Amino acid sequence: MMTDKAGIYIHVPFCLSKCHYCDFCSRTRADDETKKLYVTRLCEEIRVFGSELEGRPVADTVYFGGGTPTLLSSEQLSRILDTVNEVFGIDQGAEITAETNPKSADLLKLRDMRSIGINRLSIGMQSVHDNELKALGRIHRFSDFADTYLDARQAGFNNVSVDLMYGIPEQNIESFRRSVETLAVAHPEHISSYCLTVEDGTHFGNRRDSLVLPDEDAVSEMYIMMTEMLRAYGYEKYEISNFAHNGQVSRHNLKYWKREDYLGFGPAAHSFFGGVRFANSRDVEGYLNGKDIKEHSEKITDRDAADEYVMLGMRLREGIDIGEFNRIFDVDFMERYGNTFERFAPEYISIDDRRCAFTDKGMFVSNYILSET
Ligand code: SF4
Known part of the structure; x- marks a missing residue:
């Protein structure tokens, strides 16, 4: 549905290391020069696209996804936001989210992010058990998540989402119950759950046959148990995998499910605008070199x-x-x-x-x- 508002998605394809299950567009080699160039390319893409677009919408949500957007400095995130604001205008009261991972943002950084207008944080926790985190190839421990979560609160984030995974190696119903409970007690405003899928081309995909995962019945029981437990803690499951407390849904993600307009920038970013879907390819190198990476466009x-x-x-x-x-x-x-x-x-x-x-x-x-x- 076309309105004069749109969500803006900004992809940041850098991570400290690659998780075993990850097929997102992200790379682990990124020095300061690369990040600087990337931000320049992003701002160029936003400006050029905006100048060619008829009926430019105002951004009522901005979402920094990745990858790990907090590997960019606060100045770089701010520069991108300024460009979005210059080209589209950012609505007063817009939801501005940044994804982050434990170990990739300290209190000072989170304070800076808050001060440049980022008002929602999405943290990749995944599990409260260090053995499960290790099996996923995550580089953080649960204590790192706890530090980041507390820092986020201290920095003034009062809208925090946390990611939680199930169906993962080394997990059983009891260990998942403890993950759900620990998270529910911490009481973030929003919880996104993910059932592990093993994708080709990932570390897990390459050793699919030797991977030991909870069976289908256990996974189904985990999902039902999570729904019931989170409901008891006051969360509403407003979408298949997403839970919100006090109606604090992800306004940005709702645009995807409600077929509202959104524009994506950076490699692998997708857009839906005026009844047309279009996307950029995953070519990070090409993007850095100034290549046009628009991949396809489809009128629905x-x-x-x-x-x-x-x-x-x-x-x-x-x-x-x-x-x-x-x-x-x-x-x-x-x-x-x-x-x-x-x-x-x-x-x-x-x-x-x-x-x-x-x-x-x-x-x-x-x-x-x-x-x-
Ligand atoms: S932190 Fe997220 S984007 Fe980065 S490698 Fe892990 S799963 Fe992928």
């Missing part, structure tokens, strides 16, 4: 737009407002999707003439059900 047809709306909207707890769907697409939701979804009701899908949404149980098998539509 009405049929695809309706399918996307359902696929993305069903990820949300609220699901699909059937009347709204019918109005937007001038298509009868029940005629097009009713048969499929009704097959899974009431155990996995709750559906009436107003709304269609996954039940808690259905959320865990959502990929399978959506693949049937």
Whole structure:
């Protein structure tokens, strides 16, 4: 849905080391010169894109993702924000998030980040157990996360999200229960959970056959247990994998699920604007050398737009407002999707003439059900 507002995504493809499961666009070799050049290229890309864009939107969310954005200095993050502000304007009250990892930002840095306007921090914790963190190839220990979390609070971040993983090596239901509980007691405003997927080309992908992971039943039990525990601690599961306390949802990520406009900058960044999807390639080297890395652009047809709306909207707890769907697409939701979804009701899908949404149980098998539509 096009509005005069948009989310801005900034990709920072640098990390201190590569985690065993990671297939994100990130590299571990980045000296100060490289980072400086990268920021210059980012600012150029934002300016050039902005100058060519008709109907420039105002940014109401900005998201620094990666990689590890806090490997850039606060001055560099500030320079990027200034460029976004100059080109698009940043809404007063915008949500400005930076991802970080334990060991990559100290109290001073976090204070500086807060002072340049970053008001939401997303920390990659993953587990409270050092043996699990080690098995994932993470370089931090739980105590490093605890330091970063406390520093973030001290620096004035009152909107903090924490990442948590399940289905990982060395994990069992009891150890995951302790991770969930420890995190819930710390009480971040937001928790993003991730089920490990083993991707080709990663360290785990290369030793897929020897990898010992919790089995499917255990993983399903972990997901259900996490949902119930977090609910008891006052979190609402507003999306399949995301939990918020007091309605502090990720406004930026909601744009992805609600098909609202967003623009991405940097290698591997994706955009959706005015009904067109486009993306940059993962070519960090090319980007640094000033190469145009725009990869593809696709105008979404009405049929695809309706399918996307359902696929993305069903990820949300609220699901699909059937009347709204019918109005937007001038298509009868029940005629097009009713048969499929009704097959899974009431155990996995709750559906009436107003709304269609996954039940808690259905959320865990959502990929399978959506693949049937
Ligand atoms: S910190 Fe995140 S982006 Fe960097 S290698 Fe690990 S999983 Fe990938």
